[in-house]
Every structure is written in C-alpha cells, then in structure tokens.
Amino acid sequence: MDHEMLKEARDERGWTQATLAARLGVSQGYVALLESGRRKPADALRRRLARVLQLPATSLPTTAGRSTVDADALAAELADLGYPGFSHLRKGRPRRNPGTLLLDALAAEALDPRTAEALPWLLLTFPDLDWDWLLPQVKQRDLQNRLGYVVSLARNVAHLQGLDVALVLEAREALLERSRLVREDVFGRSSLTDAERRWLRANRPPDAAHWNILSDLRPESLVYGA
Structure with a gap:
C-alpha cells in the first residue's frame, strides 16, 4: 500500500480527506500525512483502509507466516x-x-492437491503482490524452487490464455532463476516412496525438472473458471 494508491482510491469515491478521516476514526491531518507519504499506516489501520476504500488484498499487511498451516484454513x-x-x-x-x-x-509440508493447483491462480490474480517482501522470505526458507515452479505454471497458463500478465511473471521467474537450488524438492506432498520419486523424475513436465521439483502438475490441467 502506497500513499498514491490511497489518494487515488479516495478521489475515485469523491471523498474529501475529512470524509475519509471520519470513516477511519482519525484526524484529517493524519490522512494528509498518509497521502503525502510522511506517515506509514500501522497494520490495523491498513486493514481499515483496505476495507473502507475497497482496496485490493495486496494492500493488506504482510506477515512472516505461521509456524503451522491448517489445510482447511x-x-x-x-x-x-x-x-x-x-x-x-x-x-x-x-x-x-x-x-x-x-x-x-509454499512452506507447508503437505498440501491438498486442490490447494496446490490454486497457487498459480494467486499469481495470475495478484501479480502486483509485494515481491520485495516475498522473495527474501522465500530465500530464507529455501523455498525459491517451489516458488519458481509456481511462477512457471502461472506464466504458462497466462501464455495459454493470452494474458498480458505473462510478461510480468517472466520477469519474476528470471529473478528467481538467480537463486535456483540444486537440491531436489517436492511440491505439495510431504513424502514420496522411492518408486514415486523414480516415476516423477521420468514423467514430470520440463519446468518441474528445471526447478528440481518432483511434481506432475501441468499448466494445461489448470482451468480457472469463474
């Protein structure tokens, strides 16, 4: 969330700074500071701004992630x-x-296959997510190959559907390429038998092989209907 986004969203609604301030429960002067970039909103205020101004989910606060991830959640x-x-x-x-x-x-030890299939959709729908925050978080956890594979899947889906976001995803993929890991990893599964590993090595798509990921998920199988 940046100060220009706030001002544009307020202007689109025809609100004055005083109107937005009243809806947020802050002073008009504080709204002016936010819109000038001289103040950064705290997380609670960012959530209120996103709700009141109907901002995209990428404007919400980022956190370092949870220690355990519930599949239903x-x-x-x-x-x-x-x-x-x-x-x-x-x-x-x-x-x-x-x-x-x-x-x-990405950090989960195991994912429901339907959830794994949803991750490229996140990148297609929210290509403007905070990559400056995400990439260091991913690298700290040695998850760059998993993310690289998800970006590759999303990029290929975008190409198949003729979406302009493919160019954005290609640039993100190039950034991840610099830190690609040699070690083998899995995507969406906690453990594999030796037979499963051998089968996946022989039958995985080229992008999975490139990112050293054991997965048979392919872009042509990802159909995101409305």
Whole structure:
C-alpha cells in the first residue's frame, strides 16, 4: 500500500480527506500525512483502509507466516480471495494478503492437491503482490524452487490464455532463476516412496525438472473458471 494508491482510491469515491478521516476514526491531518507519504499506516489501520476504500488484498499487511498451516484454513482463505475452485467456502471473512498466504502454502509440508493447483491462480490474480517482501522470505526458507515452479505454471497458463500478465511473471521467474537450488524438492506432498520419486523424475513436465521439483502438475490441467 502506497500513499498514491490511497489518494487515488479516495478521489475515485469523491471523498474529501475529512470524509475519509471520519470513516477511519482519525484526524484529517493524519490522512494528509498518509497521502503525502510522511506517515506509514500501522497494520490495523491498513486493514481499515483496505476495507473502507475497497482496496485490493495486496494492500493488506504482510506477515512472516505461521509456524503451522491448517489445510482447511488455506482453502477458506483462498475462497475469500475469490478462488473459483473453493467458491462454496466463501463466508466474507477478513481477507489475508495473498503474498502471506502463498508463503504459508509454499512452506507447508503437505498440501491438498486442490490447494496446490490454486497457487498459480494467486499469481495470475495478484501479480502486483509485494515481491520485495516475498522473495527474501522465500530465500530464507529455501523455498525459491517451489516458488519458481509456481511462477512457471502461472506464466504458462497466462501464455495459454493470452494474458498480458505473462510478461510480468517472466520477469519474476528470471529473478528467481538467480537463486535456483540444486537440491531436489517436492511440491505439495510431504513424502514420496522411492518408486514415486523414480516415476516423477521420468514423467514430470520440463519446468518441474528445471526447478528440481518432483511434481506432475501441468499448466494445461489448470482451468480457472469463474
């Protein structure tokens, strides 16, 4: 969330700074400081701003992720961000920043296959997430290969559907390429038998092989209907 976004969102609604201040419960002078960039909103105020101004979920606070990730919680959070595959779970709960949700999912020891399939959708829907925050978090946890694979899947889906976001994702993929790890990793599964590992090495798609990921998830299988 930057100060220009705040001013643009307020102007779009035809509100004065005093009107926004009253809705937020702060002073008009404080709104002026926020819009000039001389003050940064605290996390609680960022959530209020996102709700009041109907800002995208990428404007919500980012956090370092949870120590444990509940599969049902991930599915519900994806639903509340608009993921069509979990539309039956939408209940109007407070949204989470998609970057934080993505970090949690990448760090999970195991993912429901349906949740793993949803991660490229996050990047297609929120390409403007805070990469300056996400990339260091991913590298600290040695998750760059998992993220690289998800970006590759999203980029290929974008190409298949003729979406302009493919160019943005190509640039992100190039950044991750610099820190690609040699060690083998899995995507969405906690453990594999030796037979499963051998099968995946022989049958995984080229992007999975490039990122040293054992997975058979392919972009052509990812259909995100409304």
